[in-house]
Amino acid sequence: MQGLTRYKLLFLLPGLLILLGIILFPLIFTIRVSFSGWDAIRPGLDWIGGTNYGRLFVDGRFWQSLSRLGAIALTSVMFEYLFGFGLALLVWHQVRFRRITRVLFLIPMMTTPVVMAVIWRTIFHESLGPANDIAGMLGLGTIPWLTHSVWATVVVILVDVWQWTPFMFLLLLAGLLSLPKEPFLAAAIDGAGPIRTFFNVTFPAMAPISVGALIIRLIEASKIMETVYVITSGGPGTSTETSSYYIFIRGLRDFQIGYAAALSVTYLVIMIVLLTIIAKILTNTLVKSGV
Amino acid sequence: MAKIELKGVGHAYNSINGEPNYALHPLDLTWKDGGTYALLGPSGCGKSTMLNIVSGILTPSKGQILVDGRDVTQLGITKRNIAQVFQFPVVYPAKTVYENLAFPLRCAGMERSKIDKRVIEVAELLNLDGILQSRARRLTPDLKQLISLGRGLVRDDVAVILMDEPLTVIDPQLKFSLRRKLRDISARHGHTLVYVTHDQNEAMTLAEQVVVMDNGRVVQMGTPQELFEDPMHEHVGYFIGSPSMNFLNGKVTGGVVSVMDLPVGSLKQAGIADGEGIKVGIRPEFVHIQKSETKASCFAKVVDVQDLGNNAIVSVKLVDETNIKLKLRENAPSIGSTCFIGFEPPMVRYFVDGVAVQ
Numbered sequence: 001m002q003g004l005t006r007y008k009l010l011f012l013l014p015g016l017l018i019l020l021g022i023i024l025f026p027l028i029f030t031i032r033v034s035f036s037g038w039d040a041i042r043p044g045l046d047w048i049g050g051t052n053y054g055r056l057f058v059d060g061r062f063w064q065s066l067s068r069l070g071a072i073a074l075t076s077v078m079f080e081y082l083f084g085f086g087l088a089l090l091v092w093h094q095v096r097f098r099r100i101t102r103v104l105f106l107i108p109m110m111t112t113p114v115v116m117a118v119i120w121r122t123i124f125h126e127s128l129g130p131a132n133d134i135a136g137m138l139g140l141g142t143i144p145w146l147t148h149s150v151w152a153t154v155v156v157i158l159v160d161v162w163q164w165t166p167f168m169f170l171l172l173l174a175g176l177l178s179l180p181k182e183p184f185l186a187a188a189i190d191g192a193g194p195i196r197t198f199f200n201v202t203f204p205a206m207a208p209i210s211v212g213a214l215i216i217r218l219i220e221a222s223k224i225m226e227t228v229y230v231i232t233s234g235g236p237g238t239s240t241e242t243s244s245y246y247i248f249i250r251g252l253r254d255f256q257i258g259y260a261a262a263l264s265v266t267y268l269v270i271m272i273v274l275l276t277i278i279a280k281i282l283t284n285t286l287v288k289s290g291v
Numbered sequence: 292m293a294k295i296e297l298k299g300v301g302h303a304y305n306s307i308n309g310e311p312n313y314a315l316h317p318l319d320l321t322w323k324d325g326g327t328y329a330l331l332g333p334s335g336c337g338k339s340t341m342l343n344i345v346s347g348i349l350t351p352s353k354g355q356i357l358v359d360g361r362d363v364t365q366l367g368i369t370k371r372n373i374a375q376v377f378q379f380p381v382v383y384p385a386k387t388v389y390e391n392l393a394f395p396l397r398c399a400g401m402e403r404s405k406i407d408k409r410v411i412e413v414a415e416l417l418n419l420d421g422i423l424q425s426r427a428r429r430l431t432p433d434l435k436q437l438i439s440l441g442r443g444l445v446r447d448d449v450a451v452i453l454m455d456e457p458l459t460v461i462d463p464q465l466k467f468s469l470r471r472k473l474r475d476i477s478a479r480h481g482h483t484l485v486y487v488t489h490d491q492n493e494a495m496t497l498a499e500q501v502v503v504m505d506n507g508r509v510v511q512m513g514t515p516q517e518l519f520e521d522p523m524h525e526h527v528g529y530f531i532g533s534p535s536m537n538f539l540n541g542k543v544t545g546g547v548v549s550v551m552d553l554p555v556g557s558l559k560q561a562g563i564a565d566g567e568g569i570k571v572g573i574r575p576e577f578v579h580i581q582k583s584e585t586k587a588s589c590f591a592k593v594v595d596v597q598d599l600g601n602n603a604i605v606s607v608k609l610v611d612e613t614n615i616k617l618k619l620r621e622n623a624p625s626i627g628s629t630c631f632i633g634f635e636p637p638m639v640r641y642f643v644d645g646v647a648v649q
Contacts, residue, residue: 180379182377182378182379182381183381185346185348185368185375185377186375186377186381186439186442188367188368188369189346189368189369189373189374189375189443190394190395190398190442191369191395191398191399192394192398193398196398200383200386200394201383204383204384204385
């Protein structure tokens with residue numbers, strides 16, 4: 001029996017070592033760094049106790065970036081879900097040109113984030129971009145897309161929605177295609193119209209996959225960085241600055257490595273707690289109650 | 292409830308060399324008002340295609356479907372006034388049992404007080420009245436199937452209740468009670484019921500008339516007894532009965548049929564020439580072991596005995612190596628022993644090219 005245990009451990013060891021190398025070591029290292037005063041002037045792993053965490057608690061800019069991130073992530077994921085579901089429902093029963101349309105829908109997801117962000121920045125350029133040409137034609141005047149805090153947030157959300165709706169579309173379409181036919185036939189036999197069928201059959205049946213898709217996207221959206229970096233650089237002022245971008249500024253612009261590590265660890269803990277709560281709430285409301 | 296007529300109804304999903312490749316060959320069939328019918332056949336025989344044509348899920352490539360004389364061939368599922376119970380229980384999981392039963396009536400825009408009355412009536416009929424406020428998702432498969440059925444029964448405009456192998460996912464014990472409940476309900480309310488199954492026991496116990504299908508054709512329609520005693524086709528002999536009918540190669544000489552030179556009966560029907568190949572069919576229930584050799588018995592060796600408790604299935608081998616099965620209630624011989632077997636002459640059936648002859 002002992003021999004068997006030894007063999008088991010032996011076989012598990014490579015996996016455990018890799019896990020240790022790629023997940024645990026960076027994490028433990030970051031935690032250690034967060035207790036150091038490592039910066040551009042005094043690099044190295046000294047020990048300053050909880051100073052960084054004390055500083056973080058009174059750093060209003062970090063907490064603002066976190067709440068802003070929450071608003072941006074929730075809004076964009078909600079729109080991505082609505083549009084993705086809508087598109088998936090539209091092409092669900094499509095017979096002709098199904099391959100080509102599905103590939104077309106996926107293009108935004110395949111584009112390099114930085115390239116597409118540059119293009120969007122050009123589109124929303126206040127004087128040169130076509131967005132304002134169209135706004136002018138519609139009689140809306142010149143809109144300060146990237147220089148007004150609200151509009152800049154709208155643009156960041158819009159670009160994220162544009163880029164990630166296809167992902168939602170793909171997941172939800174796969175979900176729709178895997179649904180059994182019988183409940184839909186039964187609803188038709190019961191005399192249910194399309195709206196009743198959607199709310200009584202399609203939506204409840206899609207609840208588990210919806211929760212999965214929403215959680216995956218929320219995790220991804222909470223890391224939003226490139227779009228903000230290229231389009232607004234967190235501006236105007238700090239009005240579109242998200243947590244990752246703020247951590248990037250502290251760590252790689254100001255070289256306050258120790259402080260950035262403390263920010264990262266705090267951010268990670270908050271995210272784990274928040275996403276767990278959100279996942280629980282979504283599961284309870286969408287899946288268990290069956291809507 | 293209504294009379295259903297299929298006139299020249301056939302369906303082909305594709306064609307071969309321009310010719311339709313029929314999954315269901317064009318056929319005429321009438322299901323009378325209030326009758327209970329079972330479509331019985333192996334997988335892929337066209338029974339589900341026929342059911343889907345009746346329910347409107349599928350539009351047939353040929354023919355007409357008449358419900359009480361009204362042509363409904365081109366009508367969609369919603370307008371057919373049918374109720375269908377599928378193989379897997381279909382309920383609205385988040386709704387309560389009450390809401391599930393009320394759903395078709397709500398869709399039809401019925402008044403709340405009338406809905407209440409109908410739902411309670413149907414719930415009482417199906418013994419679901421104690422769980423009306425339970426969520427459907429928490430129920431067992433047999434209760435879910437009853438809800439599916441209830442959603443059909445709750446409407447008073449239902450022309451026919453179609454059931455597509457509804458007991459497949461039910462436990463054997465519950466299957467038995469649910470089958471009895473289905474039969475009671477259909478008998479009490481006079482619904483026209485069409486039941487698809489590949490289980491002969493289910494078909495025989497539920498239906499007044501069983502439609503046996505094979506390769507997209509109806510081979511015989513009749514009462515369970517007719518199918519058992521007078522199969523019109525070899526397939527019916529083979530498919531109905533457990534174990535299936537024994538088939539032996541026979542020879543016709545002057546109207547007399549013999550097996551291994553042993554006369555087993557004579558043909559009433561003329562036109563079957565001497566020496567023509569004929570199959571002799573006899574149910575295992577009508578083959579007996581004889582105490583001693585007679586003119587009408589043949590020598591056999593027992594090769595297998597399956598004791599099923601109240602009866603035994605005995606396999607014997609004749610001199611020409613043909614295997615025959617017997618169903619004996621008592622005194623099963625032991626394996627390896629020899630005996631003489633005889634057939635009950637009135638129960639011997641004859642087949643030429645798969646079709647029964649008299």
